[in-house]
Amino acid sequence: MTATTDTLRFATRFWEALPQDLPEAPRQPRQVAQACASAVDPEPMPAPELLAWSADCAAQLGLADPADAPEREAAAQLWAGQRGAPGGQCYALRYGGHQFGNWAGQLGDGRVINLGELRDAQGVWQTLQLKGAGRTPYSRGADGRAVLRSSIREYVLSEAMAALGVPTSRALALVGSGEQVERDMFYDGRPRLEPGAIVTRVAPSFVRLGNFEIHAALEETDTLRRLCDYVMAEHYPEQGGDVVGFYAEVCRRTARLLADWMSLGFVHGVMNTDNLSILGLTIDYGPFGWLEPLEPDWTPNTTDAQQRRYCYARQPQIAQWNLGCLGAALMPLGPPRAELEQALRAFHAEYNAAFRARMAAKLGLEAIGAEDEDWLQQLFALMQARALDFSRTFRALSGPLAQAQGEALLAALDAHSYAESDWTPQQRALAEQWFAGWHARRRVAPEALRAHNPAVVPRNWLLAEAIEAAEAGDMSVLERLQAALARPFEDPADAHLAGLRPDWARDKAGCSQLSCSS
Numbered sequence: 001m002t003a004t005t006d007t008l009r010f011a012t013r014f015w016e017a018l019p020q021d022l023p024e025a026p027r028q029p030r031q032v033a034q035a036c037a038s039a040v041d042p043e044p045m046p047a048p049e050l051l052a053w054s055a056d057c058a059a060q061l062g063l064a065d066p067a068d069a070p071e072r073e074a075a076a077q078l079w080a081g082q083r084g085a086p087g088g089q090c091y092a093l094r095y096g097g098h099q100f101g102n103w104a105g106q107l108g109d110g111r112v113i114n115l116g117e118l119r120d121a122q123g124v125w126q127t128l129q130l131k132g133a134g135r136t137p138y139s140r141g142a143d144g145r146a147v148l149r150s151s152i153r154e155y156v157l158s159e160a161m162a163a164l165g166v167p168t169s170r171a172l173a174l175v176g177s178g179e180q181v182e183r184d185m186f187y188d189g190r191p192r193l194e195p196g197a198i199v200t201r202v203a204p205s206f207v208r209l210g211n212f213e214i215h216a217a218l219e220e221t222d223t224l225r226r227l228c229d230y231v232m233a234e235h236y237p238e239q240g241g242d243v244v245g246f247y248a249e250v251c252r253r254t255a256r257l258l259a260d261w262m263s264l265g266f267v268h269g270v271m272n273t274d275n276l277s278i279l280g281l282t283i284d285y286g287p288f289g290w291l292e293p294l295e296p297d298w299t300p301n302t303t304d305a306q307q308r309r310y311c312y313a314r315q316p317q318i319a320q321w322n323l324g325c326l327g328a329a330l331m332p333l334g335p336p337r338a339e340l341e342q343a344l345r346a347f348h349a350e351y352n353a354a355f356r357a358r359m360a361a362k363l364g365l366e367a368i369g370a371e372d373e374d375w376l377q378q379l380f381a382l383m384q385a386r387a388l389d390f391s392r393t394f395r396a397l398s399g400p401l402a403q404a405q406g407e408a409l410l411a412a413l414d415a416h417s418y419a420e421s422d423w424t425p426q427q428r429a430l431a432e433q434w435f436a437g438w439h440a441r442r443r444v445a446p447e448a449l450r451a452h453n454p455a456v457v458p459r460n461w462l463l464a465e466a467i468e469a470a471e472a473g474d475m476s477v478l479e480r481l482q483a484a485l486a487r488p489f490e491d492p493a494d495a496h497l498a499g500l501r502p503d504w505a506r507d508k509a510g511c512s513q514l515s516c517s518s
């Protein structure tokens, strides 16, 4: 059964089940106590316009695609929050978090407004929320808005990650708000006005590690218990309400998620505990990026350029650190500390096993064991030394690299290189030796590797091109990018989308480096 904009009704499961905050002045920033969510409606937006729509996400939700101009108009109103939550209750989630390693206190949905839940085509309850829909008690003096630029990034990534097979929140719609929003993108004291937008985000839950942390930090043990019971019953029923079992499963899911990110070269950029999902989903797409030349300490986030806390290579370790914060937050519920610690330590083995399994699939091997770690590291060392493009090099394993030796091998690698220097004798020896070993070990036909090594990933410069066109009113670049990203394991008709990073994108803001200003 497909629901239309008119027949849609939201459930209030999370809202009804957990302690509520009913503020008299919901746009007044304040410290909320003893509640999991605050009632707040979206703010009026001057001229909502439907800019993009994910038919795939809609089909999963059992929603009809808007077919004509009046239906697009109705969808724009609904997904800009202008009709509230039909049948439901709008609210913002309360959470805290560790930002860049430090406890930041109450954060919460400062610009996200939840509409409630819909049951999807598989019978799973999905929460729908609007990012950029206005101020809440958690806005801390900020404007509750999101700009088109960052909304396009989140919209595209949500759907692209799903197509890549990575657990993620989804995006149903991208709506222009008709408002101009002021942002200081370069943090240089020269703000400019940018078009505002709203993304409809979809996930079984948007609860983060930080939702647990806030109750623990403020000794709201009852509320913590209720939140934990709710999340366990809704999302981890197989654990039978056992806090240790639940925690261990969160650790395992997060480890597998990190193996996905690392095997694809994805860098999240802001792995604060308020940006890590309790379901092990990728959430909160901000200053993320995709490795182009393989550089272990690369981060796209300018705010982190000095410390590099959230650089590519550190991501698994940071995820484990964040899970340590979750473990500490669960302590007031009385689980044996030693058992939580054991579950946290198991992250390492779970991550390694998952990462090696993904690398084995990417390389067409039966398995990669701990004894192969050095061999795998040699490949990464070669890629780093020759500044090889991460995605393109793996993709080429099913093409020229499958056979090439000697000069042909070096030429085949050069096609994916950003290196300016010539090959050194050591680099040549490493390449020839590593690929000879790989040719001997590969167990499947090269074509089979294509299903594990994407041809197209949402590189920041591709997004920048789509954003530039969209800001000028042309959505066609975004549509073409999205169509290619919906089938990331097929070579795109437009080879540009699978290309090396162009020179113009190398140091351009919004491509190589991104601020958190969004």
Ligand code: AMP
Residues within 6 Å of the ligand: 107, 108, 109, 110, 111, 112, 138, 139, 140, 142, 143, 144, 145, 146, 270, 274, 275, 284, 286, 516, 518
């Ligand atoms: P983020 O870095 O996007 O994960 O956001 C961190 C915190 O800042 C969250 O509590 C957000 O809700 C809040 N926040 C970010 N931007 C805004 C904004 N424009 N208005 C209100 N709150 C915001």
Ligand code: MG
Residues within 6 Å of the ligand: 274, 275, 284
């Ligand atoms: Mg966030």
